[in-house]
Amino acid sequence: MNETYSAFAGFAQTWGLLYFMILFGVVLAYALWPKNRKKFDDAAQIPFRED
Template sequence: MNETYSALAAFAQTGGLIYFMILFGIVLAYALWPKNREKFDDAAQIPFRED
C-alpha cells in the first residue's frame, strides 16, 4: 500500500505542476495577446479618471 501511495503522490505532484504550468501559459498568452492590449490599457487608466 505504501508504494501505491508514493506512486499516486508523485503522479499528483507531476500532474499538478504540468496543469498549473499550462494554465499559467494560457493566462500569460491571453494577457499579452496584441488584440487585448487596448482593453487592458483602458482598464489600467480607470483609477486616473475623474468623473
C-alpha cells in the same frame, strides 16, 4: 496505505506541475495577445479617472 499515498502524491506533483505550467502559458498568452491591449490599457487607467 503509505504506498498508495506515495503513488498518488507523485502523480499529483507531476501532472499538477504540468497543468499549472500550461495554465500559466495560456494566461500569459491571453494577457500579451495584441488584440487584448486596448482592454488592458483601459483597465489600467481606471484609478486615474475623475468620474
